[in-house]
Amino acid sequence: MNGDRDTVREPQAAAWGFYPFNKGQLIKELERAFTNTRFGPGALPSKKQGELTIIGGVVPHAGYSYSASCAAWFYKELAENKPAIETVILLGTNHTGFGKTITTSTYYTTWATPLGGVNIDAEFINKLKKEYLPLDDDALAHTREHSLEVQLPFLQYVYGDRFRIVPIVVKDLIYQEARDFAEALKRVVDDLKRDVIVIASSDFTHHGSIYGYVLFNSNISQNVRELDRKFIDAIIELDTRRFLKLIEEYNATVCGFGAIAIAMEYTKLLNGKAKLLKYYHSADVTEDEDVVVGYASILFYK
Numbered sequence: 001m002n003g004d005r006d007t008v009r010e011p012q013a014a015a016w017g018f019y020p021f022n023k024g025q026l027i028k029e030l031e032r033a034f035t036n037t038r039f040g041p042g043a044l045p046s047k048k049q050g051e052l053t054i055i056g057g058v059v060p061h062a063g064y065s066y067s068a069s070c071a072a073w074f075y076k077e078l079a080e081n082k083p084a085i086e087t088v089i090l091l092g093t094n095h096t097g098f099g100k101t102i103t104t105s106t107y108y109t110t111w112a113t114p115l116g117g118v119n120i121d122a123e124f125i126n127k128l129k130k131e132y133l134p135l136d137d138d139a140l141a142h143t144r145e146h147s148l149e150v151q152l153p154f155l156q157y158v159y160g161d162r163f164r165i166v167p168i169v170v171k172d173l174i175y176q177e178a179r180d181f182a183e184a185l186k187r188v189v190d191d192l193k194r195d196v197i198v199i200a201s202s203d204f205t206h207h208g209s210i211y212g213y214v215l216f217n218s219n220i221s222q223n224v225r226e227l228d229r230k231f232i233d234a235i236i237e238l239d240t241r242r243f244l245k246l247i248e249e250y251n252a253t254v255c256g257f258g259a260i261a262i263a264m265e266y267t268k269l270l271n272g273k274a275k276l277l278k279y280y281h282s283a284d285v286t287e288d289e290d291v292v293v294g295y296a297s298i299l300f301y302k
Contacts, residue, residue: 007109007110008111011113012146013146026114026153027157030072033069034072039284043076045075052081052299054077054078056267057078057199057263059151059154060296061147062293062295069278073297074299075158082197085197087121088164088166088199089185089198089199090165091168091199091263092147092168092259093147093169095147096143100171101172101173101177102135103168106122108139108142113149113153115152116161117161118155118161120165120167121165124192128184128185128188142167142169150201170256183265185198198262200259200260202257203254203255204231204232205224205231206253207292215227221289228279231246232279240265243264270302272300276298277298279296280294
């Protein structure tokens with residue numbers, strides 16, 4: 001940690017165009033995602049509270065013009081079923097390669113977006129490092145990583161500044177690593193009696209020569225959809241071993257599969273369930289099959 005020094009992680013993904021840098025435009029973009037009737041849930045979150053116990057979910061992290069409407073399905077369910085939250089465990093993709101298999105950061109004490117700052121839960125992180133010794137602490141793995149940052153405006157829209165985060169990025173991992181980390185996570189939650197949710201930030205298949213991944217030369221939109229459905233079915237059934245086997249079998253480009261596997265194992269420890277809220281891919285938005293990226297919003301609940 002940095003003693004008494006507050007180190008702010010300035011918004012990177014906003015500067016790169018993932019979402020608007022202007023606060024007013026960002027709020028409008030979020031509300032457009034919620035009210036989108038084709039790809040989004042079609043309405044802002046209701047103030048009427050539901051009865052589901054939300055454990056977490058899987059949400060995409062592409063540019064808002066592509067995937068925000070998909071993410072809005074999860075955040076609408078979250079807002080309507082969980083009026084308050086203490087800590088959000090953000091499990092993201094490691095696009096940069098810095099850090100080890102599972103990497104957190106205590107260097108940045110506050111993560112900023114155009115909607116304000118979000119503090120880390122330093123107590124939780126430090127205890128988690130003791131419970132899971134392979135957990136790395138490396139700011140470089142987070143400095144230019146967008147997969148966690150793009151979730152923050154949605155969370156701020158729902159909860160304001162009334163929550164903290166545990167930022168974690170995950171590289172490729174095996175089943176036992178996912179299981180062990182999920183168990184450590186649960187021990188810390190239980191010990192600290194934290195009210196948490198676990199969010200895995202991941203897009204699904206990245207298809208096209210730009211990604212070095214071309215499985216299909218015809219009916220690309222439909223084939224990508226069917227491939228992603230194989231992964232999603234395994235997630236819905238909470239079959240982590242089958243999910244990871246499919247990832248290996250297809251040499252898949254599901255960028256956050258490690259984060260998803262941890263979230264699945266954590267859900268199983270709580271005897272939870274999973275359901276698909278929404279799936280579409282970028283070609284549904286752009287009508288361009290040269291590059292196709294899948295987006296899914298999945299809910300883990302009891």
